[in-house]
Amino acid sequence: MIGAHWDISWHRSIGRDTFWTPAHIAIYLCGVLAGISCGYLILATTFGRMPHMERASVRMWGFRGPLGAFIAAWGGVAMLTSAPFDDWWHNAYGLDVKIISPPHSVLAAGMFAVGVGALMLVLGFMNRAEGKARRQIEWVYLYLGGLTIVTAQTFVMEYSGRVMMHSAIHYRVFAISTPIFLVALTRAAERKWAATWIALIYMLFWEATNWILPLFSAEPKLGPVYYPVTNFVPSNFAVVLIIPALAMDLFMQRSKSWPDWRRGMTAGAVLLVTNVAVQWPFANFLMSPASRNWFFHTHNFDYLARPTSYSMRNLFYSWEKTAGEFWLGMALALAIAMVTAHAGLKFGNWMARVRR
Numbered sequence: 001m002i003g004a005h006w007d008i009s010w011h012r013s014i015g016r017d018t019f020w021t022p023a024h025i026a027i028y029l030c031g032v033l034a035g036i037s038c039g040y041l042i043l044a045t046t047f048g049r050m051p052h053m054e055r056a057s058v059r060m061w062g063f064r065g066p067l068g069a070f071i072a073a074w075g076g077v078a079m080l081t082s083a084p085f086d087d088w089w090h091n092a093y094g095l096d097v098k099i100i101s102p103p104h105s106v107l108a109a110g111m112f113a114v115g116v117g118a119l120m121l122v123l124g125f126m127n128r129a130e131g132k133a134r135r136q137i138e139w140v141y142l143y144l145g146g147l148t149i150v151t152a153q154t155f156v157m158e159y160s161g162r163v164m165m166h167s168a169i170h171y172r173v174f175a176i177s178t179p180i181f182l183v184a185l186t187r188a189a190e191r192k193w194a195a196t197w198i199a200l201i202y203m204l205f206w207e208a209t210n211w212i213l214p215l216f217s218a219e220p221k222l223g224p225v226y227y228p229v230t231n232f233v234p235s236n237f238a239v240v241l242i243i244p245a246l247a248m249d250l251f252m253q254r255s256k257s258w259p260d261w262r263r264g265m266t267a268g269a270v271l272l273v274t275n276v277a278v279q280w281p282f283a284n285f286l287m288s289p290a291s292r293n294w295f296f297h298t299h300n301f302d303y304l305a306r307p308t309s310y311s312m313r314n315l316f317y318s319w320e321k322t323a324g325e326f327w328l329g330m331a332l333a334l335a336i337a338m339v340t341a342h343a344g345l346k347f348g349n350w351m352a353r354v355r356r
Contacts, residue, residue: 001150003027004111005209005235008157012233012302015222027107028079034114035076038069058356066124067356072117078110108155115151119144123188123354138191145185145194146201152177153206153239161236162298163310165283167319168329174239174275175337179268180344182245186252187348195252199245203238210234210297220303227305227312234297240282244274260345268341272334287314 003026010023042065045057057064085103122144126137153160159173186195213232220229251270255263285291292299301312310317320326 001111001147001154001205002209003030004154005206006213006232008154008235009213009232010218012304013218013220013229013231015220015303027111030114031076031079031110033076034072034117035080038065038073038076038117041065041069042073066121067354068117068120068122068124070117071120072114075110075113075115075117078113079107080110082107082110108151112148112151115144115148119148120354123351124356127352127355138189141189142191142194142197143201145181145189145198146205148181148185149178149198149202149241150205152181153202157235160239161311162283162286163315163317164319165279165286166316168326168333169319170279171272171276171333172329172336175268175272175333175340178239178241179271179337179341180347182241182248182271183264183267183341183344184348184351186248187345188351188354190352192253193246193249195245195249196242199241203240203242206235206238210237211294214294214297214300225303226307227301227303229301229303233300233302237286237291237296237298239275240278241275243278244271247271247274260349261342264342264345265338267345268337268339269334271341272337276330283316287316 003023007021007023007027010021042063045065046063058067058070060070063070082103085106119141122137122141126134126141129137156173156177159169164170182195182198185198191197211234213234216232218229218232248267248271251267252263255266258266286296286298298314301309305312307313320329
């Protein structure tokens with residue numbers, strides 16, 4: 001994910017001058033490492049070089065290995081497959097900076113699979129461990145859980161910027177991308193403040209890249225240049241997820257006796273309502289002069305930012321054109337959050353039983 005955020009910043013600061021940028025190499029190197037390491041684990045388990053892994057393995061296509069190894073190996077292959085596709089796409093359709101494009105979607109799926117595969121590997125060890133060993137492995141699990149949220153939020157970054165935070169589309173995208181993962185990860189962890197830790201790790205990782213990247217100089221190599229850029233441009237400020245996660249943790253601790261359907265759907269409502277209550281006024285702050293500093297970095301713009309853009313004028317963009325459309329969108333966001341959180345709880349129940 002460091003490579004992904006570096007690459008997005010490279011597009012916004014320098015432009016896609018070549019496929020062989022350091023950021024691209026960092027991304028695809030992770031795919032190579034995931035494919036090689038997990039492929040070796042599968043082959044070593046299959047051919048008896050790791051007999052102690054057989055009881056913690058599943059059989060697939062005649063091979064044996066941990067479930068997470070198969071998922072991560074597939075993710076590495078998908079990441080590498082996306083590389084020539086991405087290069088062809090830009091050569092054929094232009095040097096755009098869109099995150100959601102077909103080759104980027106393949107790349108994101110591969111990156112997500114690598115992350116989920118690593119999470120499943122750790123989850124299997126965690127569920128087999130007891131006492132102090134389990135508590136130690138839980139920290140690795142929570143870290144990987146935070147990176148799972150980072151991956152999900154990166155893919156929807158175009159809808160989570162401050163100019164969108166007073167539109168229902170922002171909260172619908174949040175409802176699609178966040179509750180299912182946060183609830184599932186929290187349920188499987190069986191730790192008191194799991195969601196809060198995962199949200200904190202997500203925010204710290206996200207903002208660390210935003211604080212470090214502008215320390216390095218950058219200059220646009222493509223035109224037209226509408227805004228002078230001298231340093232790498234950071235991404236949007238992280239969604240303030242820690243407060244909704246804390247509210248969800250409190251709810252989950254007090255609802256253990258509830259039936260799953262009621263517990264999951266209510267958890268989704270808690271997440272969304274708390275997110276709106278926090279993010280809406282925080283968006284006003286991000287539009288104010290007080291946020292134009294290194295910490296909140298709202299004074300940074302990419303070289304393609306026009307003076308007439310909403311971000312440069314510090315204005316909210318109204319995705320919905322009428323009040324009726326807005327409230328319908330918010331009602332849909334609530335319904336989506338409840339359904340995805342319920343699905344996350346069901347998936348988390350399964351994750352809590354993973355041993356291989």
